[in-house]
Amino acid sequence: HEITGLSVVExxxxxxxxxxxxxxxxxxxxxVNEIRRRLNFLSKVGVDYLTLDRAADTLSGGExxxxxxATSIGSGLVGVCYVLDEPSIGxxxxxxxxxxxxxxxxxxxxxxxxxxxxxxxxxxxxxxxIDMGPGAGEAGGHIVVQGSPEKVCLNPQxxxxxxxxxxxxxxxxxxxxPLENGWIRLSGARGNNLKNLQVSFPLGVxxxxxxxxxxxxSTLIQDTLxxxxxxxxxxxxxxxxxxxxILGEGQIDDVVFVDQxxxxxSTRSNPVTYVKAFDEIRRAFAATRQSRIRNIGAGKFSFNIxxxxxxxxxxxxxxxxxxxxxxxxxxxxxxxxxxxxxxxxLEIKFRGKNVAEVLDLTIREAFLFYR
Numbered sequence: 001h002e003i004t005g006l007s008v009v010e011x012x013x014x015x016x017x018x019x020x021x022x023x024x025x026x027x028x029x030x031x032v033n034e035i036r037r038r039l040n041f042l043s044k045v046g047v048d049y050l051t052l053d054r055a056a057d058t059l060s061g062g063e064x065x066x067x068x069x070a071t072s073i074g075s076g077l078v079g080v081c082y083v084l085d086e087p088s089i090g091x092x093x094x095x096x097x098x099x100x101x102x103x104x105x106x107x108x109x110x111x112x113x114x115x116x117x118x119x120x121x122x123x124x125x126x127x128x129x130i131d132m133g134p135g136a137g138e139a140g141g142h143i144v145v146q147g148s149p150e151k152v153c154l155n156p157q158x159x160x161x162x163x164x165x166x167x168x169x170x171x172x173x174x175x176x177x178p179l180e181n182g183w184i185r186l187s188g189a190r191g192n193n194l195k196n197l198q199v200s201f202p203l204g205v206x207x208x209x210x211x212x213x214x215x216x217x218s219t220l221i222q223d224t225l226x227x228x229x230x231x232x233x234x235x236x237x238x239x240x241x242x243x244x245x246i247l248g249e250g251q252i253d254d255v256v257f258v259d260q261x262x263x264x265x266s267t268r269s270n271p272v273t274y275v276k277a278f279d280e281i282r283r284a285f286a287a288t289r290q291s292r293i294r295n296i297g298a299g300k301f302s303f304n305i306x307x308x309x310x311x312x313x314x315x316x317x318x319x320x321x322x323x324x325x326x327x328x329x330x331x332x333x334x335x336x337x338x339x340x341x342x343x344x345x346l347e348i349k350f351r352g353k354n355v356a357e358v359l360d361l362t363i364r365e366a367f368l369f370y371r
Contacts, residue, residue: 003052005052006052007049008039008042008052009048012043038070041073041074044073044105045073045098045102046098047070060090065084066102073102081114082106082114084114084115084117085116086117088119090213091119091213100125104125128146129147129160131152131158131161132144133157134157138365144160179205181202181203181205183200183201184200184203184229184249185198185247186198186225188242188245189220189243190241190243197220203251219241222257228246229246233252268315268316271363272359272366273304278302279298285298286298288348288349288350296344296345296348301341301345301348301355309345310339313335316333316340317332317333317336318330318331318332319331340356353369
């Protein structure tokens with residue numbers, strides 16, 4: 001229990017100092033060497049501040065990827081294609097250098113490393129860049145330029161290149177908002193690695209909480225300040241991390257967390273249901289002449305309740321097949337062919353489109369369609 005409570009760097013020192021009697025060394029030394037080797041991999045990828053017993057579900061996306069990278073380095077495999085999706089998320093620039101060194105380490109062992117990334121330092125370190133675009137959604141889907149960082153910088157069509165050369169930039173504001181709208185003061189914050197902090201957060205401004213990875217930012221904001229404010233506002237939330245007092249919460253009306261958790265509670269949730277726009281779309285379909293003749297209300301155009309949705313797939317548009325010891329397989333529903341609604345509902349048209357076709361529109365297309 002005490003050893004697993006150590007951080008990676010503390011555990012490294014512990015196992016370096018371990019000594020055994022001569023008669024025990026043939027058994028003990030190979031084990032200790034293997035432990036040292038694996039701890040060294042974790043240190044190399046920049047997570048030496050994590051305690052050994054840290055719960056995996058509390059790690060950030062970047063930390064989780066780096067722990068997986070440590071396993072890959074330890075395997076010593078050659079001729080492997082490693083695919084990483086934004087490993088720099090949540091990383092401080094100080095830690096990005098370590099990440100780049102790890103990626104070079106994998107490459108130098110005759111592996112291929114493919115990284116989806118926005119971080120400038122990782123893009124500049126790449127041997128080859130494939131720049132997708134030129135825009136997002138229907139404006140994307142093309143390879144704008146492929147080649148070295150220098151070639152990308154020279155291409156006038158590349159948005160990435162124009163930022164790398166500095167011809168485009170995110171401007172620093174010339175005027176800052178004055179700090180004259182009050183403060184929220186948090187005292188005695190001591191969750192995880194926080195050292196009994198006294199912190200004042202200015203109101204009415206954009207306030208950035210920054211620091212190296214693992215310095216306690218999430219513990220301070222997500223685990224302490226947010227839940228403490230929600231409790232003061234008498235809203236349900238998790239128990240806040242230990243703190244002594246909070247002052248100034250009477251100056252705010254609400255607290256809204258915006259994070260990377262999925263929108264909605266069911267697999268059928270999507271952006272249009274989350275922002276409540278689908279309620280109005282369903283009412284528009286229910287108001288058509290065809291719907292009124294057939295006595296079809298707005299509820300029949302929902303894929304969350306029975307009545308109009310395809311019951312074979314429960315409105316998902318696909319069926320999940322449990323493969324026992326393999327990952328589940330998703331197959332297009334054979335009854336609605338992915339449309340998610342019954343045939344009778346799909347016959348109702350609004351301006352030439354049924355509800356399934358409307359849901360297939362991009363947000364930009366839907367804006368023009370309903371304008």
